[in-house]
Amino acid sequence: MYTVEVYLQVRRAHFDEGRSQRSIARDFGLARGTVRKMCAYPVPPGYQRVQDIRRPKLDGFTDKIDQWLLEDLDRPKKQRHTVKRIHERLREEEGFTGGYTTVKDYVRAHRRVSREMFIPLSHPPGHGQADFGEAVAVIGGVEQKLHFFAFDLPHSDACYIRAYPAATSEAWMDGHVHAFAFFGAVPLSVVYDNDSCLVAKIEADGRRRRTQMFTEMLSHYLFDDRYGRPGKGNDKGNVEGLVGWSRRNMMVPLPEFPDIESFNVWLEEQCRKRQSAILHGHTETIDERLQRDLAAMRSLPSAPYEACAKATGRVSSQSLVRYKTNDYSVPSTYGFRDVTIRAFVDVVEIGCGGAIIARHPRCYEREQMVFNPVHYFALLERKPGALDQAAPLANWEMPEELQTLRRLMEARQARQGRREFVQVLRLLESFELPVLCAAVRVALQKRAIAFDAIKHLALCQVERRPARLDLSLYPYLPRAEVSTTKPSSYMALLSEGAV
Template sequence: MTEPPGYQRSGPPKRPKLDPFTGIIDHILDDDRTAHRKQRHTAKRIFERLRDEHGFTGGQTIVKDYVREQTRRRREMFVPLSHEPGQAQADFGEADVIIAGVTHRSHFFVMDFPHSDACFVVAYPAATTEAWLDGHNKAFAFFNGVPESILYDNDKCLVARILPDRTRQRTGAFSGLQSHYLFKDRYGRPGKGNDKGNVEGMVGYIRRNFMVPIPRFESWEAFNADLEARCLKRQDEVLRGHRESIRERFVRDSEVLSNLQPVPFDACDRQATRVNSQSLVRYQTNDYSVPVAYGHREVWVRGYVHEVVIGCASDEIARHPRSYDKQDLIFNPIHYLPLLEKKVGALDQAAPLVGWDLPEEFATLHRLLEARMGKSGKREYVQVLRLLETFDIEVLHNAIKDALRMGAIGYDAVKHLVLCRIERRPPRLDLNVYPFLPQAQVTTTSVTSYMSLLQKAGKVDRPNGDAVRSAP
């Protein structure tokens, strides 16, 4: 038996108080499309404007219902897309991570193949140019090939300018990467993240599934090893709407990937600059030391994700761990030793030596040399430290311990002992044969000597504890 039809509205509902103002609301909503998304009208704000500017006498609820309906109708619609094998998308996301007990805002590079949904992710302290380049190197190595094309947004690390004809002028670093691997680059519309919706969704998936709860690792290397393992494990999953696993579908992607280059791209940011009067080179707001011999000279800087390399002409002159702080000073104390040998008066206040973690025998040698020889002793200590320009600290440390044990306190003795260790021969350091070498004689203090010192001071203690001052 046929059921009777339900109630059907014959026309749109009548809203006598709101209908005269719907055109104004529509105009406000149309203008909001070009406004900053954080400065668009809320329903409450539209109601207030209708009331204050146009004399609206109705309630807020009816305005809110109308705005909700119009906003829904204005939402953009999308066409489902199919993706050919070998096409990739890349982007960066952000998430907090705890490295060695310190919370960092990590920036993770994601490369995704929409055809198979295979992904790769690697995290960095910052989304810099060198991070983009290094992320490509690691992703291509992970997938064992280079995609035919990669879709990006218009990140400033990749795109220097968008020309009037909508073509992109690439940055120098990204042009070098593309020329090295020979893939095609494609770009979404500015501000339209949905143009590369697959990788945008993958960024969110990785943040929710790989980084909740907040990851805790001892190093960035350990964190990235865990992320790579998760990417491999995910390839065994069968996603909704598919009968094959991600790994099985990626076979079709891998068949059209280009072969890797024999050598990966040199993933670094390159700059030219000059060494200042304090033998420092500025890179990304931080100052890094170089040997004082290169003061005031033109140098080049290569900024890698975890290192900063500085060179002059064809020579590498300094290599430092990368700092992501602001206005930081990164010293290598050895760079300043030749200058301290000349300006030995600055030894005790030299900032590059502050916090230099040397074994305690170094401080003992310094104290003995300075006590015996004064300013010349300071200079000999700097000369001993300069042996680190050639020899490992372990070899020098052992030589200093030998010198202290033998009582041979001097640069020549320490250098002789270092060479003996390097050449694996016994030292021939007979202090009777080399009388010019300073010797330290340490003996047990006798009671007689102690009493003599007190008598010279004019004061001797009696056995009962009373003090008697000697006659003048």
């Protein structure tokens, strides 16, 4: 290819000096066709290879290649056909005798044609997008994977992030409740992917059949739900970008917090700080653009949605109720009764007859038993022999005062002393553990080792009145006098028995 300088000299000789192309070709040592092209173009047009699309050896195999590439769309990205693998399969399974380059050129052209094109979108104020992401954090000294709810307002780029142990239906709903409370308003619509926590089924006509909990939440806040195409995250690209941005900026290095709640407080502070930023392509801060979002959004309802899953169950013979593979204890007096279950993100509540009879921290493991020892004290009072082997008490760290009280009661009355100790434990049904421990300490100091005395001390502590354990304060009570036993008394008994 000749340089632009050669083009300049040839074109000046022809157009300025009026020389013929034949003489120019002779003097410059060029072919007349080259001179003709230089006269036609002011700059070198460049060499363009005419692609030969004839592939006689591949023509009978293109349908099979197209089929494999189409099937790959439903496969994980890391398990799709490479060109090398396509070439190997064609040779092994189809008897192909052509070369690798022929297959490579066809696959490259196929993929270029099939690549998706996108339309730039505008985002009017008042609409949102929601999604879940994953990240690793250190919570309570333990490194664990967390799921975080991400909510984005595309017009202003304002966001809300909240972490959860799992991306359950309750977490989805709870994330909405906290996000709406954070902004102080409800968006007109929210775009989602087709998560199973939200969409039970996609109908043939494209309509979504929502899950019951999601429908309840929509009815409470009255915003419209919109969905992206299955597998097309770019349909809600703003929140997809927010998930990645949050992971890179809020969770690097690994965040360390004593519990998830304190982590979420910190995340909320970061979302609020971000509102003072001016993003690329904008002249206003996020907060300034957020005001237009808020003006278009609807007001919050008078009360937030109660984000919990509801179920029913029956108490087993071991005073347990099962919810999602885990068993939660209830008071043994409710054995074999039907109960209602409300599972929140962090708490499981069990009710019977309109009253809440048990409340436990939510367990996200599988096949676990979650006990409250207090639920079994009434049953232990009838079966005190099971005290040492009771599974609900196996992991309960009994305070030292109660351990001392048990030793003294059993030393004095053996089995009856153990039963009376369980009666003391049953006071936890009415009093907090610190109150009971304080009462037991006073009883040990006064050597009033009895259930009635400890109950009296606990009541006095709660009611903030002085205890009255001195019998001199009750002159009307009869006093018991116990005389010293003499050997002659036993001899009298023996003589009477002989008669």
